[in-house]
Amino acid sequence: MLADIFINPFVDMFAAPDFLMQVLWEGLVSGILYALIALGFVLIFRSSRIFNFAQGIMVVFAALTLVGLHAYGVPAWISVALTLGVMFVLALTIERVVLRPLVGQPDIILFMATIGITLFLIGFGETIFGGENKVMISSELGIPTGDTVMEPFGGLLILQHLDITVVIVATLLVLALLAFLNYTQMGRAIRALGDDHQAALSVGISLQTIWVLVWFIAGIIALVTGIAWGARAGVSFALEVIAYKALPVLMLGGLESITGAIVGGLMIGMLEKLFEIYWGQPLLGGNTETWFAFVLALIVLLFRPQGLFGEKIIERV
Amino acid sequence: MLYRTAGQFKTSYKSDQALFPIKQDAFLLGIIGLFVLAIFPLTASEFAFQTMLIPVMIYALAALGLNILTGYAGQLSLGTGAFMGVGAYACYKMVTLMPWMNPLVAILLSGVFSAGVGVLFGIPSLRIKGFYLAIATLAAQFFLVWLFEKWAWLYNYNASGAIQVPNLTVFGGYVTGPQADSIVQYYVVLGIVALMTMLCINLTRGNLGRTWKATRDMDIAAELIGINLMKSKLTAFAISSYIVGVAGALYVFMWKGAAEPNLFDIPLSFQVLFIAIIGGLGSVLGNYLGAILIVGLPVVLNLVPATLGLAISSAMVEHLNIMIVGSLIVFFLIVEPHGLNQLWRLIREKLIIWPFPH
Numbered sequence: 001m002l003a004d005i006f007i008n009p010f011v012d013m014f015a016a017p018d019f020l021m022q023v024l025w026e027g028l029v030s031g032i033l034y035a036l037i038a039l040g041f042v043l044i045f046r047s048s049r050i051f052n053f054a055q056g057i058m059v060v061f062a063a064l065t066l067v068g069l070h071a072y073g074v075p076a077w078i079s080v081a082l083t084l085g086v087m088f089v090l091a092l093t094i095e096r097v098v099l100r101p102l103v104g105q106p107d108i109i110l111f112m113a114t115i116g117i118t119l120f121l122i123g124f125g126e127t128i129f130g131g132e133n134k135v136m137i138s139s140e141l142g143i144p145t146g147d148t149v150m151e152p153f154g155g156l157l158i159l160q161h162l163d164i165t166v167v168i169v170a171t172l173l174v175l176a177l178l179a180f181l182n183y184t185q186m187g188r189a190i191r192a193l194g195d196d197h198q199a200a201l202s203v204g205i206s207l208q209t210i211w212v213l214v215w216f217i218a219g220i221i222a223l224v225t226g227i228a229w230g231a232r233a234g235v236s237f238a239l240e241v242i243a244y245k246a247l248p249v250l251m252l253g254g255l256e257s258i259t260g261a262i263v264g265g266l267m268i269g270m271l272e273k274l275f276e277i278y279w280g281q282p283l284l285g286g287n288t289e290t291w292f293a294f295v296l297a298l299i300v301l302l303f304r305p306q307g308l309f310g311e312k313i314i315e316r317v
Numbered sequence: 318m319l320y321r322t323a324g325q326f327k328t329s330y331k332s333d334q335a336l337f338p339i340k341q342d343a344f345l346l347g348i349i350g351l352f353v354l355a356i357f358p359l360t361a362s363e364f365a366f367q368t369m370l371i372p373v374m375i376y377a378l379a380a381l382g383l384n385i386l387t388g389y390a391g392q393l394s395l396g397t398g399a400f401m402g403v404g405a406y407a408c409y410k411m412v413t414l415m416p417w418m419n420p421l422v423a424i425l426l427s428g429v430f431s432a433g434v435g436v437l438f439g440i441p442s443l444r445i446k447g448f449y450l451a452i453a454t455l456a457a458q459f460f461l462v463w464l465f466e467k468w469a470w471l472y473n474y475n476a477s478g479a480i481q482v483p484n485l486t487v488f489g490g491y492v493t494g495p496q497a498d499s500i501v502q503y504y505v506v507l508g509i510v511a512l513m514t515m516l517c518i519n520l521t522r523g524n525l526g527r528t529w530k531a532t533r534d535m536d537i538a539a540e541l542i543g544i545n546l547m548k549s550k551l552t553a554f555a556i557s558s559y560i561v562g563v564a565g566a567l568y569v570f571m572w573k574g575a576a577e578p579n580l581f582d583i584p585l586s587f588q589v590l591f592i593a594i595i596g597g598l599g600s601v602l603g604n605y606l607g608a609i610l611i612v613g614l615p616v617v618l619n620l621v622p623a624t625l626g627l628a629i630s631s632a633m634v635e636h637l638n639i640m641i642v643g644s645l646i647v648f649f650l651i652v653e654p655h656g657l658n659q660l661w662r663l664i665r666e667k668l669i670i671w672p673f674p675h
Contacts, residue, residue, distance in 0.1 A: 051448050051451075097647075098647050098651075101651045102650065102651060102654070105650075105654050106654075107447070107448070108387075108393060108594070108598070109594070109650055109654045111448070111451075112590075112591070112594050112646065112650055113646070113647050113650050113651075115587060115590075115591075115646070116643045116644070116645075116646035116647040116650065117643065117647065118643070119639050119640070119642055119643030119646065120639075120640050120643030120644050120647070121643075122639050122640075122643070123636050123637060123638070123639030123640025123641070123642075123643060124640050126636040126639070127633065127636040127637060127640060244455070244459075244583070247452045247455060248452065248455075248456075250452065251449055251452045251453070255448060255449070284467065285467045287463065287466075287467070288463070290459045290462075290463050291456060291459035291460040291463050294452070294453075294455055294456035294459055294460065295456050295460060297452070297453075297456070298441055298453050298456045301441065301444070301445050301449060301453060302441060302444055302445075305444045305445050305446070305449065306449075307449070
């Protein structure tokens with residue numbers, strides 16, 4: 001029993017390093033997508049202290065809109081542009097209708113409001129586009145298919161071209177986002193708002209504009225994630241579950257930290273795959289991916305209550 | 318006018334702290350009691366029992382349990398559905414392992430198991446706070462639902478993976494299972510819910526309740542005035558999970574009749590959380606008002622197209638339902654962030670001073 005837990009999995013890893021690499025690669029790809037969703041959360045949380053539960057459904061909604069528009073005969077790239085427009089209108093509406101009247105309410109009320117938005121978007125999306133599973137328009141968007149086969153250590157390593165594209169695009173997106181936050185006026189305004197609301201307001205930063213902007217960026221991230229995940233697994237409301245995966249990423253990385261979201265996402269993506277393949281399936285009957293990330297984050301939090309990269313919590317009476 | 322308090326003098330501290338400081342409150346409760354005890358059960362159809370009366374009470378009880386934890390002790394939890402599941406599975410195991418056991422005793426005991434699990438998952442709350450804790454309770458949610466699915470002993474190794482409520486009798490009459498009458502189940506649920514509500518009202522008014530409130534308002538300050546935070550938080554988790562567990566047992570044994578693991582998945586947790594928040598955090602009455610709204614709304618919305626003669630497919634009605642519930646939640650939060658309970662308090666205050674504005 002103890003050998004099954006502590007020795008055999010590692011023996012298996014070294015016996016078949018190509019398989020281990022395959023597992024790690026797949027973990028890396030899903031980890032990057034978790035990191036993207038977590039980034040959307042972090043941006044909104046930093047700038048408004050709103051724990052945005054709707055981020056996951058925004059992913060589904062963006063992907064559905066894209067596929068739905070294309071189904072009406074709109075060319076692929078024009079539907080991407082139109083979807084971005086829809087996400088902008090969504091950001092504007094959420095800020096105007098939901099957030100503005102709720103400014104200054106306790107955190108939990110705002111959190112509930114985002115769950116309300118989640119339900120609304122689920123119902124709205126299903127009413128307009130229908131609830132059935134759809135196929136992402138990958139070939140129309142020029143996303144490559146096929147795979148590259150490598151043979152490290154005399155074994156097999158299959159890299160899907162789709163996954164490689166996802167990794168490259170996500171990395172570029174994260175770099176662009178970091179550049180935007182660090183080197184543009186708007187980006188610095190977002191960070192200022194994250195550091196201190198009142199100070200930011202007093203130097204003339206408009207809260208409303210920034211909130212719309214932040215929700216729009218979260219919408220763009222949602223669209224990219226939606227395309228990537230939709231190309232892998234199809235577009236349906238089942239995608240919503242990946243939003244729950246972003247929550248332990250946030251816990252692990254810290255709610256305020258962009259670095260934390262990326263590192264946490266990659267860690268969780270890879271560790272949960274490793275655990276599932278080497279411990280979960282042989283010992284626990286599989287499907288451990290639903291909870292492993294949460295339990296891992298919980299254990300880390302017991303030692304660092306603010307997450308790995310979160311702001312140190314200083315409490316005063 | 319209806320709520321005139323003239324002539325009702327409080328001459329002692331005790332009478333000022335009484336459960337019903339105003340006579341009209343007691344009178345109103347009497348009228349509600351009459352409806353709930355006699356008029357509803359005697360006039361209700363099978364449909365009304367199954368879609369409104371029984372579920373409203375069960376959901377209200379679950380929300381009450383959550384409210385102890387989130388509203389009174391300030392620990393946000395998103396794992397309510399899983400704790401209801403623990404109660405339901407514990408009850409199922411007890412009545413199948415010990416068939417001679419009185420099902421009512423089994424239901425009340427099943428809460429003990431969920432209280433134990435609740436305390437276990439409550440331990441991180443001593444270090445983790447706020448949204449971090451909320452996500453930590455999601456660990457309980459996902460882990461427990463996974464366990465319900467994989468641990469075959471829990472559902473007696475049957476092929477479907479679901480639990481079926483057996484026919485059980487109390488004093489010769491069926492109370493659970495397909496053979497039980499809705500009216501009997503209604504009175505059983507009513508009795509248990511009333512008992513728990515009374516327990517909660519008195520707990521939250523007493524020493525323990527004040528400890529919880531101090532912890533909620535500022536835990537460091539509470540610690541400084543000598544409150545043992547560990548005791549305060551863990552008792553809140555224990556009592557909250559006990560009530561939630563009993564609600565879970567009632568949910569399966571008195572209403573659903575059968576349960577699969579995914580019944581206790583995250584939508585159930587959110588539904589209970591909605592009830593607690595729309596009703597009002599930190600209140601007992603609010604849970605009932607919230608449950609009536611959240612349980613009743615889809616029922617009413619389902620009836621609307623048929624009465625208006627509109628031909629809408631049932632899938633479409635369901636989608637519109639989700640959409641309307643979502644927007645109503647946002648609407649209620651904007652109109653009254655403190656919930657329906659606060660709304661009732663304002664109305665009552667207005668009634669007391671009527672016809673004067675202040």
